[in-house]
Structure formats: C-alpha cells, structure tokens
Amino acid sequence: MLSPKRSEALAGYLFILPTFIGFAIFILYPLVESLRISFYEYSILGDSYYVELDNYSRLISDSRLRKTYGNTIVFTGFAVFFNAGIGLLLAVFLNRRMPVLMRNFYRSAFFFPILIAHTYIAVIWQYLYQQDTGVINYYLSFLGVDPIPWLSHPAWAMAAIIIMDVWKNTGFAMLVFLAGLQSIPHEYYEAAQLDGANERQLFARITIPLLSPSIFFILVIFMIGALQVFDSIIVLTDGGPGDATRSVVMYIYQQAFQRLDFGYAAAVSWTLFLVIMAVTLVQFLVSRRWVHYE
Amino acid sequence: MIAQTKAPFTAGREIIRQSRKPLKWQDILSYSVLTLAALLVLMPLLWMFSTSLRPLADSYKLPPQWLPTDWRWENYLAPFESNVPFELFFLNSLKIAALTTLGQLISCSMAGYAFARLRFPGRDLLFMFLLASLMVPGQVTIIPIYLMMAELKLVNTHASLILPALISVFGVFLMRQFFKQMPQELFDAARVDGAGHLRSFVQIAVPLAGPGLATLGIITFNATWNGYFTALIFLTSWEKMTLPQGIALLTGYMNSGNPSVVMAAVGLAILPVLLVFLVAQRWIIEALTRSGLKG
Numbered sequence: 001m002l003s004p005k006r007s008e009a010l011a012g013y014l015f016i017l018p019t020f021i022g023f024a025i026f027i028l029y030p031l032v033e034s035l036r037i038s039f040y041e042y043s044i045l046g047d048s049y050y051v052e053l054d055n056y057s058r059l060i061s062d063s064r065l066r067k068t069y070g071n072t073i074v075f076t077g078f079a080v081f082f083n084a085g086i087g088l089l090l091a092v093f094l095n096r097r098m099p100v101l102m103r104n105f106y107r108s109a110f111f112f113p114i115l116i117a118h119t120y121i122a123v124i125w126q127y128l129y130q131q132d133t134g135v136i137n138y139y140l141s142f143l144g145v146d147p148i149p150w151l152s153h154p155a156w157a158m159a160a161i162i163i164m165d166v167w168k169n170t171g172f173a174m175l176v177f178l179a180g181l182q183s184i185p186h187e188y189y190e191a192a193q194l195d196g197a198n199e200r201q202l203f204a205r206i207t208i209p210l211l212s213p214s215i216f217f218i219l220v221i222f223m224i225g226a227l228q229v230f231d232s233i234i235v236l237t238d239g240g241p242g243d244a245t246r247s248v249v250m251y252i253y254q255q256a257f258q259r260l261d262f263g264y265a266a267a268v269s270w271t272l273f274l275v276i277m278a279v280t281l282v283q284f285l286v287s288r289r290w291v292h293y294e
Numbered sequence: 295m296i297a298q299t300k301a302p303f304t305a306g307r308e309i310i311r312q313s314r315k316p317l318k319w320q321d322i323l324s325y326s327v328l329t330l331a332a333l334l335v336l337m338p339l340l341w342m343f344s345t346s347l348r349p350l351a352d353s354y355k356l357p358p359q360w361l362p363t364d365w366r367w368e369n370y371l372a373p374f375e376s377n378v379p380f381e382l383f384f385l386n387s388l389k390i391a392a393l394t395t396l397g398q399l400i401s402c403s404m405a406g407y408a409f410a411r412l413r414f415p416g417r418d419l420l421f422m423f424l425l426a427s428l429m430v431p432g433q434v435t436i437i438p439i440y441l442m443m444a445e446l447k448l449v450n451t452h453a454s455l456i457l458p459a460l461i462s463v464f465g466v467f468l469m470r471q472f473f474k475q476m477p478q479e480l481f482d483a484a485r486v487d488g489a490g491h492l493r494s495f496v497q498i499a500v501p502l503a504g505p506g507l508a509t510l511g512i513i514t515f516n517a518t519w520n521g522y523f524t525a526l527i528f529l530t531s532w533e534k535m536t537l538p539q540g541i542a543l544l545t546g547y548m549n550s551g552n553p554s555v556v557m558a559a560v561g562l563a564i565l566p567v568l569l570v571f572l573v574a575q576r577w578i579i580e581a582l583t584r585s586g587l588k589g
Contacts, residue, residue, distance in 0.1 A: 005413075011491035012414030019405035019424075022461030027427050030435035030442075037437065044444060090331060093324035108575055109332040112339075115567045117520030119538035120560045123545050124342050127553050133354045135341060167335065175579060199320075228431055231522045235542055249433050249523075256437050257527055269434045277429055 038266040048263075055267035065268060067243050068251040075162060075247065076226035082166045084218050087173025092207075094174070095181040107178070110171035118168070122235035125164045126151070129236075154244030157237050161245055164232060169225075173218045180214030181207070212291040220283050227276055248272050346370070346557035353553040366554070373559040376544065380559065382533055383540030390455050390536060391518040397460035398514050399507055406469025406506075407495050411481060421470075424463050432523070440527060454528040459518065465510050472506030473499055512578060516567060537563050 002010065038056070041049045059065060090110060094103055113121065128135050129150035137147045150160045188206050197205070208215075230249040233239060239246030248268070256265035340360060345353060346369055347362040373380040408414070409421050443454040476499065484494045500507070522538045529535050535543070541563060545556050571578065 008412055008491065009414035012408045012412035012417065015404045015408035015412065015491075015495070016420065018401040019461045019466055020420075022401065022458075023424065023427070023463070026439060026458040026461070027430065027435060027463075030438035031427075031430055033438035033441075034434050037441075044441065086331075090328065093328050096321070096324050098325075106328050106332055107579065108571075109335050111575075111579060112568075112571060113335060115516055115571055116564055117522065117538050119520070119522050119542055120563055121338075123541060123556060123560055124338050126545070127345075127557075128338060128341065133356065135356070135358050138356045138358075167338070171335070224431075228433065231538075234522075234526075252433050253523075253527070257440070262437055262441065266434075266437050269431070269437065273429075273431055273434045276431055280429060 034266045034269060037263055038270055040263045042261075042263040042266075044260060044262065051263070055264045058264060059267060059271060064243060064246075065248075065251060068246045068248045071158065071243075071245060072227060072229065072248045074158060075165075075229055075245075076223060078162045079165045079169075079226045079229075080219065080222045082162065083170045083173050083222055084215070086166060087170045087218070088177050088215075090170070090174040091177035091181055092203075094178055107175070110174050112171070113168045114172050116168070118231035119235050121164060121168055122232050125160070125167075126236055129160050151237055152241055154241055157241060157245045161229075161233055161236060164236065165226075165229075168232075169222070173222070176214050176218055177211065180211045184210045209292045213293055216283070216287050216291045220280060223279055223283070224276055227272065227279070342557045342560055345553050346561045348554050350552050350554050369554050369558040370562060372552075372555040373544065373562065376555065378540060378543055379532055380540060380544075383535055383537045384562070386452065386535065387519055387537040390452050391515050393452075393456050394459045394518045395511050395515045397456070398462045398465050399511055401461045402465030402469045402510060403500060403503060403507060404495070405466045406471075407473050407499050409466065410470045410473035411476075411499070412491065424466060428463055436524065436527065443528065449528055450530050450534055451528075452534065455521075455524055458524075462510075462514065465514065468510055468513075469503065469506055472503050476502055508574075509578075512570060512574070516570075519566070 039050060039052060041051045041054070090106075094106055127133075131137060131147050131149050131152065134150070136150070137145075140148065148156055150156050184207065188210075189202055192202055192206060228249050229247045230253070233245055233247055234250060234253075237245045239250050249272070252265050252268050252272070255261045255268060341358060344358070344360055344362050347365045347367065348355075348359065348369075349364065349366055350369075352359070409417060439458055440449070443449050448454045448457075480498055480502075481494055484498050489497070520538065521536070522542075525536045525539050529539065532543075541556070541559050544559055
C-alpha cells in the first residue's frame with residue numbers, strides 16, 4: 001500500500017503522461033531532429049549527407065530568403081500597427097456610454113471574422129480585389145480612384161494582404177482592449193476629473209498606463225502570429241506577383257514540401273524560430289520599462 | 295443615513311455628466327466611426343451571402359446587388375454536384391475536428407488537473423518546460439513530423455493530422471486555470487469519503503469544469519475546422535482533403551469556380567461557426583478574453 005503522498009505523486013505522473021508522450025513525440029523530438037536535419041543534405045528516398053554548415057552558409061547568400069524576410073517584416077510591421085491601433089480606437093469608442101444592445105452589436109460584428117478561416121476570407125476577398133470586376137474598385141471609382149491592380153502589382157498586393165489581415169484580426173485586439181478598459185476602476189477617472197483633468201489627460205495618464213498589460217499582450221501575440229503568416233497569402237496571391245508577397249513560412253513550405261530540400265528548409269525554419277524567440281525576449285525586456293502591472 | 299451616503303455619490307456623477315455635456319460631438323464621432331467600421335466588416339460577408347444566392351450569370355454584375363432579387367437557394371446544392379467531392383471534404387473536416395477535440399479534452403483536462411491540484415516532485419519545473427515550448431513555431435517541428443509520418447506510411451491519412459494534435463500545451467494551461475479556481479474543500483471532502491484521485495477527477499473536477507471544457511472544445515474545434523497548413527502538407531488525394539483545401543480547389547486552378555457556387559460553398563463552411571457563435575457568443579467572447587489575457 002502506497003502512502004497518501006506517494007499515491008498522489010503517482011496519480012500526478014499518470015495524469016500528465018498522455019500529454020508528455022505526445023509532447024515528446026510531436027514537439028521535443030521534432031525540435032531536436034529538425035536541428036540535426038539542418039546539418040544534412042537530406043533525402044527522403046536516397047542517402048543523406050552530413051554537410052556541416054553548408055545549409056547555414058547558403059542562408060546568407062540566398063537572395064530569395066532575404067526577399068521573403070523583407071516581405072514578412074513589412075507585413076508584420078504594418079499588420080501589428082494597424083491591428084493594434086484600430087483595435088484600440090474601436091475599444092475606446094465602444095467603452096463610452098452607450099446602450100448595451102448597441103455595444104453588443106458592434107462588438108459581435110467586429111469579433112465575428114476572427115472565427116472564420118483565413119482560407120475562406122482570402123477566397124472572398126480575391127473576388128472583391130479583382131481589378132475590373134471587383135466591388136472594391138467599383139466603389140473607389142466614385143471617389144475618382146482609377147482601378148487599382150490589387151493582386152498584380154507588388155506593392156498593392158502587399159497592401160491587399162495587410163488590409164485583409166486587419167479586417168479579420170483587429171476585432172481580437174478590440175476585444176482584449178475593451179476587457180482591459182472595462183477593468184479600470186471608474187473611481188480613478190472620477191477622482192482625476194474632480195482634480196480638473198481633461199479627457200486627453202485622462203487618456204494619457206490613466207487609460208494608457210492601466211491598459212499597458214493588454215497592449216503588451218496584443219503586441220506579443222500579433223507579432224508572433226504575423227511572423228508566421230501563411231494561409232491568407234497562399235490563397236490570395238500565392239506569394240506573387242513573383243516573390244513580392246512570399247512570406248518566410250511560404251518559403252519554408254516550398255523548400256521542404258515542393259522541392260524536398262528538407263535540410264535547407266529546416267535551417268530556414270530555425271532562423272524563424274530564433275527571430276521569434278528574440279522578438280519575444282526583447283519585448284519582455286522592454287516591457288519592464290513601460291508596462292504597469294497593478 | 296442612506297441619504298447622506300448617497301448624496302456625495304450622485305453629486306460626483308453630476309459633475310462628470312456636466313463635464314461631458316459640451317463634448318457631445320464626441321458621441322457623434324464615436325458612433326460614426328463605429329458604424330463605418332461595422333459596415334466595412336460586414337460588407338464582405340454580406341457580399342458573400344448575396345453572391346451565393348444570385349443567378350450564376352449575375353455573379354460579376356456591377357453594381358453588386360446587395361439583396362438578390364430572386365433567391366437562388368439551389369446554388370447551395372451546386373458544390374455537391376461539382377466535379378470535386380464536396381461532401382467528402384465536409385465529412386473529413388468534421389471527423390478530423392471532432393477526434394482532435396475529443397483527444398485534447400481528455401489529455402488537457404487530465405494534465406491540467408494534475409498541474410493544478412496534485413502535488414508531485416518536479417511539477418512546476420515540468421509545467422514551465424511545457425510552457426516554454428509554446429515559443430516553438432509549428433514550422434520548425436512540421437518537417438521532422440512529416441518525415442516521421444512518411445516513415446510510418448501515414449502521409450495522406452487523417453491520422454497524420456490527428457495524432458500530433460491530440461495534445462495541446464495551450465489547452466493544458468487553459469484547463470489548469472479552471473481547475474485552480476475550484477475550492478479545495480470539495481476535494482478534501484471527497485478524500486474524507488474515501489474517493490481516490492481518479493474518482494475525484496472524474497466525479498468532482500470534470501463536472502465542475504464544464505465552462506473550461508466548452509471553451510477548449512470550441513477553440514480547438516474551430517482551429518481544426520479552419521486548419522490549412524498541415525492539411526496542405528499531408529493530404530494529397532481529393533477523397534482525403536479537408537474543407538479549406540476543397541474550397542481552395544473549387545476556386546483555384548480548377549476554375550470550375552463560378553463566384554456564386556464558390557460563395558455558396560464558403561457559406562456552408564462558415565455556417566457551423568456562425569451557428570455556434572450566435573448561440574454562445576457572449577460567453578465565447580468572455581472566455582476568449584479571459585483565457586487570452588491570462589495566457
């Protein structure tokens with residue numbers, strides 16, 4: 001008979017066992033294995049050769065990789081900025097005094113696109129973005145805008161992807177910011193108003209500092225997500241025209257699963273891992289200076 | 295006494311209201327921005343819906359009819375009659391999402407319970423270890439997983455999508471939060487009554503974790519239902535493919551894609567999501583926000 005303490009420990013290990021089996025097979029082992037593969041010229045059918053750092057030196061001279069990283073960084077910068085910015089704006093407006101029914105309607109409308117697959121959204125927007133038959137250019141023509149080559153011009157294609165991303169995801173930022181705003185005690189505003197603070201001061205001195213944990217959370221989550229962008233682009237532009245909108249993950253996908261160059265793809269995937277880790281760590285370090293936890 | 299305590303409170307309110315009065319234009323501004331934003335969000339969805347009901351010949355008509363004059367509901371049958379096996383895509387997605395969700399509900403609630411309520415050596419260290427792996431992007435692990443599945447002859451089977459998704463670190467974290475909130479007295483009482491750890495888990499913890507399980511279930515089901523990256527990698531033959539793949543196929547290089555038919559297909563794919571959202575939206579929003587904020 002086991003002592004209660006021991007049986008509790010045994011139960012604990014048994015309860016976490018399924019998760020750790022899956023974790024070992026599908027996260028830990030692949031993580032180590034992908035690092036190993038990145039030192040090989042890996043072949044799925046024939047022999048694989050140990051090539052030392054060849055795959056990594058190839059990274060440096062690979063102009064397509066540079067291009068895809070450039071695209072990914074441009075996308076990440078704009079998408080995070082507009083998702084967070086517009087999300088904050090909507091949340092601040094929604095947090096004003098208004099009938100509950102209205103607030104719920106707006107909130108639901110902004111939130112719903114989050115639940116829809118990127119694939120479907122890209123399929124819908126592909127029609128909307130058409131240069132001659134698309135609804136967007138049709139309505140823009142009333143503003144005197146000439147038909148925009150949304151999907152066939154490099155810069156416009158990138159803009160098209162960013163707009164679609166903000167359309168889909170800004171609702172999540174709105175939701176998190178709104179929850180953050182609603183948790184700020186009303187007394188703070190009332191006290192500051194009695195002291196004669198104006199709306200701008202209230203926003204800068206109370207809202208932003210007390211919302212900083214939510215802002216930090218959104219920046220981290222959105223940045224990590226944007227660096228891994230794939231689904232929406234592959235359906236909307238397939239990386240085109242040329243490589244103008246190809247993301248790093250699309251490049252990994254192409255190298256691994258279309259060219260079967262697994263060793264090089266693994267090396268590229270590790271650069272992405274390191275970038276994501278670096279971005280996360282930097283944000284955590286910087287956040288100490290500006291995020292106020294209560 | 296009551297009047298006295300109330301008076302300063304209402305007086306305070308009055309000051310706020312007065313200070314807001316001259317700012318009336320701000321209300322107009324905020325309503326206009328919100329309404330414009332809501333219109334911009336809803337229009338692509340409305341376009342999808344109205345296009346799906348238009349006669350095929352009118353698909354490209356400009357200006358677009360926002361409300362179709364004659365409602366062609368039979369467009370919704372067209373995907374099933376197209377040259378791709380649409381009903382199979384639907385069933386495949388349903389099967390993969392259901393099995394994945396079931397697996398995660400079991401594995402995540404068990405591990406979440408252990409990390410929240412049981413004491414064992416190394417518990418916190420193991421939990422930190424799990425959490426750290428959240429930083430690993432799926433693109434790093436997918437290559438070895440693919441090679442593993444190729445070795446096991448599991449490429450182009452649904453198992454290749456389901457097996458790796460039976461566990462979820464995020465799900466463990468989420469369930470741990472829910473189990474942590476439960477009062478210890480419940481479990482002490484069960485212990486006194488002679489319940490073992492398995493019984494405490496099955497008969498006390500799980501029934502109380504309903505909201506947590508539902509949250510995890512909805513998040514996982516939706517993510518799997520919408521998943522594209524792994525499906526694109528593993529599933530190569532039509533009869534194995536999922537709905538997002540199928541719809542991309544319907545639109546893309548197949549070019550069987552009349553917009554009305556494609557939009558009907560998209561409508562069918564979004565329908566389950568929309569139904570769940572309408573039934574449980576307030577509660578999904580609350581759960582997502584809370585879990586997100588603490589995640």
